[in-house]
Amino acid sequence: MRVGVNALFSRAATLLLALTADYVFPDHSPDGALRMDLPPECLLSPALTSAFTRWDSAHFLSVTASGWAEHEYSHAFFPMFPLLIRWLAALLAHMLPPLCETxxxxxxxxxxxxxxxxxxxxxxxxxxxCVLQDARLARTSALLFCISPASIFFSTVYAESTFAAATFGGMLLLERSYAWAGSVALALATATRANGLLHVLLVAHAGLRRCVQILDAPSPGRRQHAATAVALAGASLSMLLQVLLVVGPYVAWQVATGH
Incomplete structure (x- = not known):
C-alpha cells in the first residue's frame, strides 16, 4: 500500500512539473520533430496538451489515430500501447462526450x-x-524507481510504463513459479516494445531452473527414474513453448509489417 501511494504521489508531482515547465519555458521545435496539433474543434487548451504530444508521444498518438501506414518508421512503434489507448479512449468517449478524438x-x-x-x-x-529477501531494500528500490530523473517518460504518452508493468509483473510471476502466467505477461511486454524479445532469457532461466529441480529430486528405483524422465521432458517442452510465446509477438509484428 505504501509503495502504491508513493508511486501515485510521484506521478502527480511529475505531471505537475511537466505542465509547469511547459507553461514557463518556451517551446523547442527542432527540425524533423513530430508534434501532434489539436484540431480547431477541440476544447482543451493547447497549453494543457503540448506537454504530452511531443517526440515519441506524437508518433504513438499518430499511429493510434491513423494506423501504421502513414510513415514507414512508424512500424518501430509496436502495437500494444496504441491499441490500449484506442480501447481506453473509446471508454472515455462515453464519459466525456464533449472531447474530440485527439x-x-x-x-x-x-x-x-x-x-x-x-x-x-x-x-x-x-x-x-521475493528476490532480495529484504523488505527495506525492496521498498528503497521501488522508491528510487519512482523518483528516477527519467521519470517523465513514464508519465507522458510513451510505452515505457506499460512495458515496465508487463516486465516486472512477468518476472514476479516467474519468481513465484507461475511460469505460464509469467510468460503471457512477458509476451505482452514484447508486443509493447522490441526489446521485450530479450525476455526469452528470463523464461529460459526459469525453465532450466525447473529442470534442475527435477533432476535434483531423489528418485530411487526404475519407476521413479521413468517418472523423472517424463517430468523432465514435460518441463523442457513447456519451456520451449513459453519461449515461443514470448518471441511470438515480435515475429508476428515483423511479418505484419513486411520486415
Whole structure:
C-alpha cells in the first residue's frame, strides 16, 4: 500500500512539473520533430496538451489515430500501447462526450502511462521482496524507481510504463513459479516494445531452473527414474513453448509489417 501511494504521489508531482515547465519555458521545435496539433474543434487548451504530444508521444498518438501506414518508421512503434489507448479512449468517449478524438487519445495515453506505472512500482516492490529477501531494500528500490530523473517518460504518452508493468509483473510471476502466467505477461511486454524479445532469457532461466529441480529430486528405483524422465521432458517442452510465446509477438509484428 505504501509503495502504491508513493508511486501515485510521484506521478502527480511529475505531471505537475511537466505542465509547469511547459507553461514557463518556451517551446523547442527542432527540425524533423513530430508534434501532434489539436484540431480547431477541440476544447482543451493547447497549453494543457503540448506537454504530452511531443517526440515519441506524437508518433504513438499518430499511429493510434491513423494506423501504421502513414510513415514507414512508424512500424518501430509496436502495437500494444496504441491499441490500449484506442480501447481506453473509446471508454472515455462515453464519459466525456464533449472531447474530440485527439483529446481522448491524449487523455487515455496519459492515464494509461501513469496507472501502469503504479502497477509497475508495486510489482517491482513485490519482486524485490521475493528476490532480495529484504523488505527495506525492496521498498528503497521501488522508491528510487519512482523518483528516477527519467521519470517523465513514464508519465507522458510513451510505452515505457506499460512495458515496465508487463516486465516486472512477468518476472514476479516467474519468481513465484507461475511460469505460464509469467510468460503471457512477458509476451505482452514484447508486443509493447522490441526489446521485450530479450525476455526469452528470463523464461529460459526459469525453465532450466525447473529442470534442475527435477533432476535434483531423489528418485530411487526404475519407476521413479521413468517418472523423472517424463517430468523432465514435460518441463523442457513447456519451456520451449513459453519461449515461443514470448518471441511470438515480435515475429508476428515483423511479418505484419513486411520486415
Amino acid at each position: 483529446e481522448l487519445h491524449i487523455l487515455a495515453g496519459v492515464l494509461l502511462s501513469n496507472s501502469t506505472f503504479v502497477v509497475a512500482a508495486c510489482c517491482l516492490h513485490r519482486l524485490g521482496e
